[in-house]
Amino acid sequence: MVGEFDLIARIRARAGARDDVMLGIGDDAALLAPRSGELLAVATDTLNAGIHFPHDTPPADLGWKALAVNLSDLAAMAAEPAWCALSLSLPESDAAWLDAFLDGFLDLADRHGVSLVGGDTTRGPLSVCVTVHGFVPAGMALRRDAAREGDDLWITGTPGDAAAALTLLGHLPDSPHARPSPTGSGGGARVRQPAHASRALPADGAGNARVADAEVRHRLRTRLDRPTPRVAAGLALRGLAHACIDVSDGLLADLGHMLRASGVGAAVEIARLPCSPALAASFKGPARWRLQLAGGDDYELLFSAPPHRREAIAAALAAAATPAAVIGRIVAGEGIAVRDPQGRPWTPPRRGYEHFTGDEG
Ligand SMILES: Nc1ncnc2c1ncn2[C@@H]1O[C@H](COP(=O)(O)OP(=O)(O)OP(=O)(O)O)[C@@H](O)[C@H]1O
Ligand SMILES: Cc1ncc(C[n+]2csc(CCOP(=O)(O)O)c2C)c(N)n1
Numbered sequence: 001m002v003g004e005f006d007l008i009a010r011i012r013a014r015a016g017a018r019d020d021v022m023l024g025i026g027d028d029a030a031l032l033a034p035r036s037g038e039l040l041a042v043a044t045d046t047l048n049a050g051i052h053f054p055h056d057t058p059p060a061d062l063g064w065k066a067l068a069v070n071l072s073d074l075a076a077m078a079a080e081p082a083w084c085a086l087s088l089s090l091p092e093s094d095a096a097w098l099d100a101f102l103d104g105f106l107d108l109a110d111r112h113g114v115s116l117v118g119g120d121t122t123r124g125p126l127s128v129c130v131t132v133h134g135f136v137p138a139g140m141a142l143r144r145d146a147a148r149e150g151d152d153l154w155i156t157g158t159p160g161d162a163a164a165a166l167t168l169l170g171h172l173p174d175s176p177h178a179r180p181s182p183t184g185s186g187g188g189a190r191v192r193q194p195a196h197a198s199r200a201l202p203a204d205g206a207g208n209a210r211v212a213d214a215e216v217r218h219r220l221r222t223r224l225d226r227p228t229p230r231v232a233a234g235l236a237l238r239g240l241a242h243a244c245i246d247v248s249d250g251l252l253a254d255l256g257h258m259l260r261a262s263g264v265g266a267a268v269e270i271a272r273l274p275c276s277p278a279l280a281a282s283f284k285g286p287a288r289w290r291l292q293l294a295g296g297d298d299y300e301l302l303f304s305a306p307p308h309r310r311e312a313i314a315a316a317l318a319a320a321a322t323p324a325a326v327i328g329r330i331v332a333g334e335g336i337a338v339r340d341p342q343g344r345p346w347t348p349p350r351r352g353y354e355h356f357t358g359d360e361g
Protein backbone atom coordinates (compact mmCIF):
# COMPACT_ATOMS: atom_id res chain seq x y z
CA MET A 1 0.00 0.00 0.00
CA VAL A 2 1.53 3.34 -1.06
CA GLY A 3 0.42 6.77 0.16
CA GLU A 4 -1.21 9.70 -1.62
CA PHE A 5 2.11 11.47 -2.17
CA ASP A 6 3.74 8.34 -3.56
CA LEU A 7 0.94 8.13 -6.09
CA ILE A 8 1.41 11.78 -7.05
CA ALA A 9 5.16 11.24 -7.34
CA ARG A 10 4.51 8.37 -9.76
CA ILE A 11 2.32 10.64 -11.88
CA ARG A 12 4.81 13.52 -11.73
CA ALA A 13 7.71 11.29 -12.81
CA ARG A 14 5.90 10.42 -16.03
CA ALA A 15 4.16 13.70 -16.97
CA GLY A 16 5.92 15.26 -19.95
CA ALA A 17 6.32 19.05 -20.13
CA ARG A 18 5.86 21.42 -23.05
CA ASP A 19 7.84 24.64 -23.41
CA ASP A 20 4.76 26.64 -22.43
CA VAL A 21 4.52 24.90 -19.03
CA MET A 22 6.41 27.28 -16.71
CA LEU A 23 5.61 25.21 -13.62
CA GLY A 24 3.91 21.83 -13.75
CA ILE A 25 2.99 19.26 -11.07
CA GLY A 26 4.27 20.03 -7.55
CA ASP A 27 3.12 23.48 -6.41
CA ASP A 28 -0.27 24.90 -5.43
CA ALA A 29 -1.07 25.67 -9.04
CA ALA A 30 0.49 25.17 -12.44
CA LEU A 31 1.89 28.22 -14.25
CA LEU A 32 1.14 28.18 -17.96
CA ALA A 33 1.96 30.57 -20.79
CA PRO A 34 -1.11 30.91 -23.04
CA ARG A 35 -0.42 31.53 -26.73
CA SER A 36 -0.79 35.24 -27.44
CA GLY A 37 -3.41 36.26 -29.96
CA GLU A 38 -5.46 33.07 -29.53
CA LEU A 39 -8.36 32.09 -27.32
CA LEU A 40 -7.99 29.46 -24.60
CA ALA A 41 -10.58 26.66 -24.95
CA VAL A 42 -11.33 24.83 -21.67
CA ALA A 43 -13.46 21.69 -21.25
CA THR A 44 -13.96 19.20 -18.42
CA ASP A 45 -15.64 15.80 -18.25
CA THR A 46 -15.94 13.15 -15.53
CA LEU A 47 -16.08 9.37 -15.85
CA ASN A 48 -17.72 7.49 -12.96
CA ALA A 49 -17.39 3.71 -12.57
CA GLY A 50 -20.58 1.87 -13.50
CA ILE A 51 -22.07 5.02 -15.07
CA HIS A 52 -19.57 5.98 -17.76
CA PHE A 53 -17.62 2.75 -18.02
CA PRO A 54 -18.16 -0.90 -17.05
CA HIS A 55 -16.54 -1.89 -13.76
CA ASP A 56 -14.30 -4.38 -15.56
CA THR A 57 -12.72 -1.75 -17.86
CA PRO A 58 -8.93 -2.30 -17.87
CA PRO A 59 -7.12 0.66 -16.23
CA ALA A 60 -5.10 1.49 -19.36
CA ASP A 61 -8.34 1.75 -21.37
CA LEU A 62 -9.90 3.93 -18.67
CA GLY A 63 -6.88 6.26 -18.79
CA TRP A 64 -7.19 6.53 -22.56
CA LYS A 65 -10.95 7.12 -22.47
CA ALA A 66 -10.82 9.76 -19.71
CA LEU A 67 -8.53 11.91 -21.83
CA ALA A 68 -10.17 10.99 -25.15
CA VAL A 69 -13.64 12.22 -24.19
CA ASN A 70 -12.12 15.54 -23.17
CA LEU A 71 -9.97 15.91 -26.29
CA SER A 72 -13.15 15.19 -28.23
CA ASP A 73 -14.70 18.35 -26.74
CA LEU A 74 -11.68 20.41 -27.86
CA ALA A 75 -11.89 18.79 -31.30
CA ALA A 76 -15.54 19.83 -31.58
CA MET A 77 -14.45 23.45 -30.96
CA ALA A 78 -11.58 23.15 -33.51
CA ALA A 79 -9.13 23.86 -30.69
CA GLU A 80 -5.55 22.56 -30.60
CA PRO A 81 -4.96 20.66 -27.33
CA ALA A 82 -2.12 21.82 -25.07
CA TRP A 83 -2.54 21.00 -21.37
CA CYS A 84 -4.63 18.83 -19.08
CA ALA A 85 -5.32 18.30 -15.38
CA LEU A 86 -6.30 14.93 -13.89
CA SER A 87 -8.43 14.46 -10.77
CA LEU A 88 -8.52 10.89 -9.52
CA SER A 89 -10.85 9.44 -6.91
CA LEU A 90 -9.56 5.95 -6.09
CA PRO A 91 -11.05 3.32 -3.74
CA GLU A 92 -7.56 2.21 -2.71
CA SER A 93 -3.95 3.10 -3.44
CA ASP A 94 -2.73 0.58 -5.98
CA ALA A 95 0.54 1.56 -7.69
CA ALA A 96 0.23 -1.11 -10.39
CA TRP A 97 -3.30 0.06 -11.23
CA LEU A 98 -2.10 3.66 -11.43
CA ASP A 99 0.85 2.74 -13.65
CA ALA A 100 -1.47 0.94 -16.08
CA PHE A 101 -3.92 3.86 -16.02
CA LEU A 102 -1.06 6.23 -16.87
CA ASP A 103 0.05 3.95 -19.72
CA GLY A 104 -3.25 4.62 -21.50
CA PHE A 105 -3.64 8.24 -20.43
CA LEU A 106 -0.10 9.33 -21.32
CA ASP A 107 -0.04 7.32 -24.56
CA LEU A 108 -2.94 9.44 -25.83
CA ALA A 109 -1.50 12.64 -24.30
CA ASP A 110 1.80 12.06 -26.14
CA ARG A 111 0.03 11.46 -29.42
CA HIS A 112 -1.54 14.91 -29.15
CA GLY A 113 1.38 16.77 -27.60
CA VAL A 114 -0.60 17.39 -24.40
CA SER A 115 1.16 18.01 -21.05
CA LEU A 116 -0.33 16.83 -17.75
CA VAL A 117 0.19 19.92 -15.56
CA GLY A 118 -1.69 19.11 -12.35
CA GLY A 119 -4.67 17.45 -10.71
CA ASP A 120 -5.91 15.98 -7.48
CA THR A 121 -5.74 12.53 -5.85
CA THR A 122 -8.32 11.45 -3.25
CA ARG A 123 -9.88 8.31 -1.82
CA GLY A 124 -13.45 7.55 -2.84
CA PRO A 125 -15.52 5.65 -5.42
CA LEU A 126 -13.59 5.19 -8.69
CA SER A 127 -14.02 8.39 -10.67
CA VAL A 128 -11.79 10.25 -13.11
CA CYS A 129 -12.23 13.94 -13.92
CA VAL A 130 -10.08 15.53 -16.62
CA THR A 131 -9.85 19.17 -17.64
CA VAL A 132 -8.27 20.05 -20.98
CA HIS A 133 -7.02 23.33 -22.36
CA GLY A 134 -6.36 24.19 -25.99
CA PHE A 135 -5.93 27.10 -28.35
CA VAL A 136 -8.07 28.42 -31.16
CA PRO A 137 -7.68 31.69 -33.07
CA ALA A 138 -10.49 34.16 -32.38
CA GLY A 139 -13.36 33.63 -34.81
CA MET A 140 -12.19 30.12 -35.82
CA ALA A 141 -13.94 28.06 -33.13
CA LEU A 142 -16.73 25.75 -34.35
CA ARG A 143 -19.71 26.55 -32.15
CA ARG A 144 -23.03 24.77 -31.65
CA ASP A 145 -25.05 27.80 -32.68
CA ALA A 146 -23.79 28.28 -36.24
CA ALA A 147 -25.88 25.79 -38.29
CA ARG A 148 -27.68 27.42 -41.23
CA GLU A 149 -30.68 26.32 -43.30
CA GLY A 150 -29.44 24.45 -46.38
CA ASP A 151 -26.25 23.15 -44.72
CA ASP A 152 -25.22 19.54 -45.19
CA LEU A 153 -25.14 17.52 -41.98
CA TRP A 154 -21.99 15.40 -41.62
CA ILE A 155 -20.75 12.74 -39.22
CA THR A 156 -17.20 11.41 -38.86
CA GLY A 157 -16.54 7.69 -38.39
CA THR A 158 -19.19 5.03 -37.83
CA PRO A 159 -21.52 5.71 -34.89
CA GLY A 160 -23.16 2.95 -32.87
CA ASP A 161 -20.28 0.61 -32.04
CA ALA A 162 -19.82 1.64 -28.41
CA ALA A 163 -23.53 1.35 -27.66
CA ALA A 164 -23.57 -2.04 -29.38
CA ALA A 165 -20.75 -3.16 -27.07
CA LEU A 166 -22.72 -1.98 -24.03
CA THR A 167 -25.83 -3.78 -25.24
CA LEU A 168 -23.88 -7.02 -25.70
CA LEU A 169 -22.56 -6.57 -22.16
CA GLY A 170 -26.12 -6.33 -20.89
CA HIS A 171 -26.20 -2.58 -20.20
CA LEU A 172 -29.18 -2.15 -22.53
CA PRO A 173 -28.60 1.50 -23.43
CA ASP A 174 -32.06 1.53 -25.01
CA SER A 175 -33.69 1.25 -21.63
CA PRO A 176 -33.64 3.84 -18.86
CA HIS A 177 -34.32 0.92 -16.48
CA ALA A 178 -30.79 -0.28 -17.12
CA ARG A 179 -29.46 2.62 -15.05
CA PRO A 180 -28.71 2.42 -11.36
CA SER A 181 -31.30 4.05 -9.16
CA PRO A 182 -29.26 5.74 -6.42
CA THR A 183 -32.34 6.45 -4.34
CA GLY A 184 -33.59 2.89 -4.68
CA SER A 185 -36.90 4.18 -6.06
CA GLY A 186 -38.31 4.64 -9.54
CA GLY A 187 -38.02 1.04 -10.70
CA GLY A 188 -34.43 1.30 -11.94
CA ALA A 189 -33.02 -2.20 -11.70
CA ARG A 190 -29.39 -2.01 -10.67
CA VAL A 191 -27.21 -3.30 -13.50
CA ARG A 192 -23.73 -3.67 -12.09
CA GLN A 193 -21.14 -5.35 -14.20
CA PRO A 194 -22.09 -9.02 -13.64
CA ALA A 195 -19.58 -11.84 -13.31
CA HIS A 196 -20.63 -13.16 -16.72
CA ALA A 197 -20.27 -9.72 -18.32
CA SER A 198 -18.08 -10.83 -21.17
CA ARG A 199 -20.80 -13.19 -22.41
CA ALA A 200 -23.12 -11.91 -25.09
CA LEU A 201 -26.72 -11.57 -23.95
CA PRO A 202 -29.61 -12.80 -26.06
CA ALA A 203 -30.52 -10.02 -28.45
CA ASP A 204 -33.90 -8.43 -28.91
CA GLY A 205 -35.57 -10.94 -31.17
CA ALA A 206 -35.63 -8.50 -34.10
CA GLY A 207 -33.34 -10.57 -36.29
CA ASN A 208 -30.11 -9.69 -34.51
CA ALA A 209 -27.26 -11.99 -33.72
CA ARG A 210 -28.00 -13.92 -30.54
CA VAL A 211 -24.38 -14.42 -29.70
CA ALA A 212 -21.97 -12.07 -31.40
CA ASP A 213 -18.74 -13.54 -32.63
CA ALA A 214 -15.82 -13.00 -30.20
CA GLU A 215 -13.87 -10.96 -32.76
CA VAL A 216 -16.87 -8.72 -33.45
CA ARG A 217 -17.45 -8.20 -29.71
CA HIS A 218 -13.79 -7.31 -29.24
CA ARG A 219 -13.94 -4.71 -32.02
CA LEU A 220 -17.08 -3.13 -30.58
CA ARG A 221 -15.65 -3.15 -27.05
CA THR A 222 -12.50 -1.41 -28.28
CA ARG A 223 -14.66 1.39 -29.70
CA LEU A 224 -16.31 1.73 -26.26
CA ASP A 225 -13.07 1.68 -24.28
CA ARG A 226 -10.72 3.50 -26.67
CA PRO A 227 -12.65 6.13 -28.64
CA THR A 228 -10.66 8.15 -31.18
CA PRO A 229 -10.83 11.87 -30.41
CA ARG A 230 -11.21 13.59 -33.80
CA VAL A 231 -8.68 16.32 -33.08
CA ALA A 232 -7.12 16.43 -36.57
CA ALA A 233 -10.58 16.55 -38.14
CA GLY A 234 -11.68 19.43 -35.90
CA LEU A 235 -8.61 21.45 -36.89
CA ALA A 236 -9.14 20.58 -40.58
CA LEU A 237 -12.71 21.90 -40.40
CA ARG A 238 -11.67 25.41 -39.34
CA GLY A 239 -13.02 27.84 -41.91
CA LEU A 240 -15.02 25.06 -43.65
CA ALA A 241 -17.70 23.88 -41.23
CA HIS A 242 -20.45 26.02 -39.71
CA ALA A 243 -21.63 24.33 -36.47
CA CYS A 244 -19.98 21.36 -34.74
CA ILE A 245 -20.63 19.18 -31.67
CA ASP A 246 -19.16 15.87 -30.56
CA VAL A 247 -21.50 12.94 -30.09
CA SER A 248 -21.35 11.77 -26.49
CA ASP A 249 -25.00 11.41 -25.46
CA GLY A 250 -26.34 10.15 -28.79
CA LEU A 251 -26.39 11.51 -32.35
CA LEU A 252 -29.98 12.79 -32.19
CA ALA A 253 -29.64 14.19 -28.67
CA ASP A 254 -26.47 16.07 -29.57
CA LEU A 255 -27.95 17.16 -32.91
CA GLY A 256 -30.86 18.53 -30.88
CA HIS A 257 -28.43 20.70 -28.87
CA MET A 258 -26.98 22.08 -32.12
CA LEU A 259 -30.39 22.73 -33.65
CA ARG A 260 -31.82 24.49 -30.60
CA ALA A 261 -28.72 26.67 -30.29
CA SER A 262 -28.91 27.53 -34.00
CA GLY A 263 -32.70 27.97 -34.27
CA VAL A 264 -33.10 25.46 -37.14
CA GLY A 265 -34.29 21.89 -37.80
CA ALA A 266 -32.74 18.89 -39.55
CA ALA A 267 -33.57 15.95 -41.80
CA VAL A 268 -31.57 12.75 -41.27
CA GLU A 269 -31.51 9.76 -43.63
CA ILE A 270 -30.79 6.40 -42.01
CA ALA A 271 -29.64 4.96 -45.37
CA ARG A 272 -26.70 7.38 -45.33
CA LEU A 273 -25.46 6.50 -41.83
CA PRO A 274 -21.98 4.96 -42.05
CA CYS A 275 -21.88 1.59 -40.29
CA SER A 276 -18.86 -0.44 -39.20
CA PRO A 277 -18.57 -4.07 -40.37
CA ALA A 278 -18.69 -5.19 -36.71
CA LEU A 279 -21.97 -3.37 -36.10
CA ALA A 280 -23.45 -4.56 -39.40
CA ALA A 281 -22.58 -8.13 -38.38
CA SER A 282 -24.25 -7.89 -34.99
CA PHE A 283 -27.33 -5.64 -35.23
CA LYS A 284 -29.78 -5.09 -38.05
CA GLY A 285 -32.76 -2.89 -38.86
CA PRO A 286 -34.30 -0.69 -36.17
CA ALA A 287 -32.09 -2.20 -33.44
CA ARG A 288 -29.04 -0.94 -35.33
CA TRP A 289 -30.64 2.42 -36.11
CA ARG A 290 -31.34 2.97 -32.42
CA LEU A 291 -27.72 2.26 -31.50
CA GLN A 292 -26.41 4.56 -34.21
CA LEU A 293 -28.83 7.44 -33.63
CA ALA A 294 -29.31 7.32 -29.86
CA GLY A 295 -26.66 5.04 -28.34
CA GLY A 296 -24.01 7.62 -27.51
CA ASP A 297 -20.37 7.20 -26.43
CA ASP A 298 -19.32 7.70 -30.09
CA TYR A 299 -17.07 10.76 -29.73
CA GLU A 300 -17.50 11.45 -33.43
CA LEU A 301 -17.90 14.97 -34.79
CA LEU A 302 -21.36 15.97 -36.02
CA PHE A 303 -21.11 19.14 -38.07
CA SER A 304 -22.92 21.29 -40.58
CA ALA A 305 -21.39 22.93 -43.63
CA PRO A 306 -22.62 24.56 -46.83
CA PRO A 307 -23.04 22.12 -49.76
CA HIS A 308 -20.60 24.05 -51.97
CA ARG A 309 -17.81 23.07 -49.56
CA ARG A 310 -18.49 19.33 -49.91
CA GLU A 311 -15.37 18.58 -51.94
CA ALA A 312 -13.10 20.83 -49.86
CA ILE A 313 -14.34 19.12 -46.70
CA ALA A 314 -13.88 15.64 -48.14
CA ALA A 315 -10.30 16.57 -49.11
CA ALA A 316 -9.50 18.20 -45.75
CA LEU A 317 -10.84 15.21 -43.80
CA ALA A 318 -9.03 12.74 -46.06
CA ALA A 319 -5.80 14.65 -45.32
CA ALA A 320 -6.69 14.33 -41.62
CA ALA A 321 -7.20 10.56 -42.14
CA THR A 322 -10.77 10.85 -40.89
CA PRO A 323 -13.67 9.14 -42.68
CA ALA A 324 -16.89 11.16 -42.82
CA ALA A 325 -20.25 11.16 -44.57
CA VAL A 326 -23.17 13.49 -45.25
CA ILE A 327 -26.20 12.05 -43.41
CA GLY A 328 -28.77 14.78 -43.91
CA ARG A 329 -29.32 18.49 -44.04
CA ILE A 330 -30.27 21.48 -41.98
CA VAL A 331 -33.78 22.80 -42.67
CA ALA A 332 -35.87 25.76 -41.59
CA GLY A 333 -38.06 25.34 -38.52
CA GLU A 334 -37.33 23.06 -35.60
CA GLY A 335 -36.98 19.39 -34.69
CA ILE A 336 -35.48 16.38 -36.43
CA ALA A 337 -37.17 14.38 -39.20
CA VAL A 338 -35.61 10.91 -39.49
CA ARG A 339 -36.34 8.80 -42.59
CA ASP A 340 -35.80 5.03 -42.78
CA PRO A 341 -34.12 3.41 -45.83
CA GLN A 342 -37.53 3.25 -47.59
CA GLY A 343 -37.99 6.99 -47.09
CA ARG A 344 -40.67 6.59 -44.41
CA PRO A 345 -40.63 8.75 -41.25
CA TRP A 346 -39.11 6.87 -38.31
CA THR A 347 -39.27 7.86 -34.67
CA PRO A 348 -36.70 6.32 -32.33
CA PRO A 349 -37.84 5.37 -28.81
CA ARG A 350 -35.26 7.80 -27.38
CA ARG A 351 -32.66 10.25 -28.65
CA GLY A 352 -29.81 9.66 -26.28
CA TYR A 353 -28.46 9.37 -22.77
CA GLU A 354 -29.58 11.61 -19.93
CA HIS A 355 -28.12 11.11 -16.45
CA PHE A 356 -31.15 11.82 -14.31
CA THR A 357 -34.33 11.19 -16.27
CA GLY A 358 -33.05 8.29 -18.37
CA ASP A 359 -34.15 9.91 -21.61
CA GLU A 360 -33.25 12.84 -23.78
CA GLY A 361 -36.15 13.63 -26.02
N1 LIG B 1 -21.61 21.77 -12.99
C1 LIG B 1 -21.43 22.67 -13.99
N2 LIG B 1 -21.01 23.92 -13.70
C2 LIG B 1 -20.80 24.79 -14.71
N3 LIG B 1 -21.01 24.53 -16.00
C3 LIG B 1 -21.41 23.31 -16.35
C4 LIG B 1 -21.65 22.31 -15.35
N4 LIG B 1 -22.05 21.20 -15.99
C5 LIG B 1 -22.05 21.48 -17.31
N5 LIG B 1 -21.67 22.74 -17.54
C6 LIG B 1 -21.56 23.42 -18.84
O1 LIG B 1 -22.74 23.19 -19.61
C7 LIG B 1 -22.45 23.06 -21.01
C8 LIG B 1 -22.99 21.74 -21.53
O2 LIG B 1 -22.33 20.70 -20.82
P1 LIG B 1 -22.40 19.19 -21.29
O3 LIG B 1 -21.69 18.38 -20.26
O4 LIG B 1 -23.80 18.85 -21.64
O5 LIG B 1 -21.58 19.25 -22.66
P2 LIG B 1 -20.45 18.27 -23.16
O6 LIG B 1 -19.39 18.16 -22.11
O7 LIG B 1 -20.07 18.71 -24.51
O8 LIG B 1 -21.25 16.91 -23.30
P3 LIG B 1 -20.87 15.52 -22.61
O9 LIG B 1 -20.65 15.81 -21.14
O10 LIG B 1 -22.08 14.67 -22.85
O11 LIG B 1 -19.63 15.06 -23.30
C9 LIG B 1 -20.94 23.22 -21.13
O12 LIG B 1 -20.67 24.57 -21.42
C10 LIG B 1 -20.43 22.89 -19.71
O13 LIG B 1 -19.20 23.53 -19.43
C1 LIG C 1 -21.46 1.19 -17.69
C2 LIG C 1 -22.00 2.13 -18.71
N1 LIG C 1 -23.32 2.33 -18.81
C3 LIG C 1 -23.82 3.22 -19.71
C4 LIG C 1 -22.97 3.92 -20.52
C5 LIG C 1 -23.53 4.89 -21.55
N2 LIG C 1 -23.29 6.28 -21.19
C6 LIG C 1 -23.00 6.67 -19.96
S1 LIG C 1 -22.81 8.33 -19.84
C7 LIG C 1 -23.15 8.54 -21.48
C8 LIG C 1 -23.22 9.91 -22.11
C9 LIG C 1 -21.97 10.69 -21.96
O1 LIG C 1 -21.78 11.04 -20.61
P1 LIG C 1 -21.64 12.56 -20.12
O2 LIG C 1 -22.86 13.29 -20.64
O3 LIG C 1 -21.57 12.50 -18.64
O4 LIG C 1 -20.37 13.06 -20.74
C10 LIG C 1 -23.41 7.33 -22.08
C11 LIG C 1 -23.75 7.13 -23.51
C12 LIG C 1 -21.59 3.68 -20.38
N3 LIG C 1 -20.69 4.35 -21.14
N4 LIG C 1 -21.12 2.79 -19.48
Ligand SMILES: [Mg+2]
Pocket residue numbers: 044045
Ligand atom coordinates in the same frame (compact mmCIF):
# COMPACT_ATOMS: atom_id res chain seq x y z
MG1 LIG D 1 -19.85 17.40 -20.20
